[in-house]
Amino acid sequence: MGKDVIIACDFASDKEVFEFLDLFTEEKPYVKIGMELFYAAGPEIVREIKKRGHKIFLDLKLHDIPNTVKKSMRVLSKLDVDMCNLHASGTIAMMKAAIEGLTREDGTRPLLIAVTQLTSTSEERMKKDLLIDAPMDETVLHYAHNAKLAGLDGVVCSPLEAGKVHERCGSEFYTVTPGVRFADGDIGDQVRVMTPAQAKEIGSDYIVVGRPITAAEDPVAAYRRCVKEFCD
Ligand code: C5P
Numbered sequence: 001m002g003k004d005v006i007i008a009c010d011f012a013s014d015k016e017v018f019e020f021l022d023l024f025t026e027e028k029p030y031v032k033i034g035m036e037l038f039y040a041a042g043p044e045i046v047r048e049i050k051k052r053g054h055k056i057f058l059d060l061k062l063h064d065i066p067n068t069v070k071k072s073m074r075v076l077s078k079l080d081v082d083m084c085n086l087h088a089s090g091t092i093a094m095m096k097a098a099i100e101g102l103t104r105e106d107g108t109r110p111l112l113i114a115v116t117q118l119t120s121t122s123e124e125r126m127k128k129d130l131l132i133d134a135p136m137d138e139t140v141l142h143y144a145h146n147a148k149l150a151g152l153d154g155v156v157c158s159p160l161e162a163g164k165v166h167e168r169c170g171s172e173f174y175t176v177t178p179g180v181r182f183a184d185g186d187i188g189d190q191v192r193v194m195t196p197a198q199a200k201e202i203g204s205d206y207i208v209v210g211r212p213i214t215a216a217e218d219p220v221a222a223y224r225r226c227v228k229e230f231c232d
Helices: 012-021 036-040 043-052 066-077 091-101 123-130 136-150 159-169 197-200 218-231
Strands: 004-008 032-034 056-062 083-087 110-113 152-154 176-178 205-210
Touching: 004 218, 012 036, 012 043, 012 197, 032 036, 032 043, 036 043, 036 056, 036 066, 036 110, 043 056, 066 083, 066 091, 083 091, 091 110, 091 136, 110 176, 123 136, 136 152, 136 159, 159 197, 197 205, 197 218, 205 218
Parallel strands: 004 032, 004 205, 032 056, 056 083, 083 110, 110 152, 152 176, 176 205
Antiparallel strands: none
């Protein structure tokens, strides 16, 4: 199983991200590249960061008709990322097509992880806007189960849901969890948070940590603290 700290590199330009990564002289952290940086800097930023020796989670959350997702995943597989993702709400057919597109000729592929319900969606909005009457945790577990049926490797979820996802989908099914904060740190705009140590205890496989590291006075020390709490 994985067990790693992924740094959410939510920067607006390649210059900022390289300045940040240059701080790490001894280790090569796993890096998450999201839509903001990818749309600003393009696929070249992925190749550059990969060339520097980092593992990459490309967080583009694909959601479209199966054929389009399959072809897009084929393009992403050539970027040689280590993990990428899509929305489970695109259906099992879309997720299966994604796997097909992502799998290279030699049979290898990056890990593929599903977003269940975004943590920004409340149960009330899910009912009113999306007409989903089931409770949030049931919806999340159902989407996770669909992702497993489609052959995906895991889901992005709140650390609070990681235990239940493992119960439903098995301990080999990865849980990738954002919403991580140090016990003595700011929580910012995150609502349901956990410390790295708690995330470890509840069974998260990867934690995604942004501002507690990127906005820290000493980002390298903050990263090391995360690794010590979560991985050791
Ligand atoms: O700065 P912070 O630690 O809050 O960053 C968390 C990262 O995880 C951000 O890149 C955010 O977009 C992402 N994320 C999240 N909640 C989700 C899915 C992704 O916070 N449900």
